[in-house]
Amino acid sequence: MRKLLLSLVLGGFVTLGQMASASDVKAVTDFDSQRYLGQWYEIARLPNFFQEKCVGDIAAKYHREGEGIAVVNRCRVADGKMDVATGFATLENSSGSELKVSFLPRYLRWVPFTKGDYWVLRIDPDYQISLVGDPDRKYLWLLSRTPTLSAEVIKDYLNSAKEMGYQLDNIIYTQNSVGDQQ
16 A cells, blocks of 8 residues: 555655656747738647647738737638638737737627636747647647648657647647638
8 A cells, every 4th residue: 555655645746846847838929920820721729629620721820900909710621612710819918929819709709717827938030820729729720821831840849838838639630722811
């Protein structure tokens, strides 16, 4: 019994040590939300319930709307049609790299606890590649201004996510057609 208890305690310390060794999830601090606007293609993502029906050609377009950012997400579903979801993001920090996004109808966006975190975790200097996630490590997207990226770049950005503690065992790689989907 003492060995079992000791094993559980030591195992807990090892697990805590592994969790502590992963970097905290932090949004980038040097960020220009104006440069982030425009179209982005999804390259990879962690599975999530709101994209279950998406089979490919996943893209998002962002544009300024008042004090926030309007979001239009599109994806191809199994029957070949494009599914569209529109939302609104509010900037939650001074740089604009931490956002809260709601896809509820405009008249319901005031309802508490209906917005999701959307943090820009890494972005290249030219604003062509972006790693986006949430502080709880449930959601993650690798985005690009182009429909495809090299395997080397994908690996580099996903390694950044791993260093932040994201579990990527179920990562989904998006199949995008070449060309503008929006």
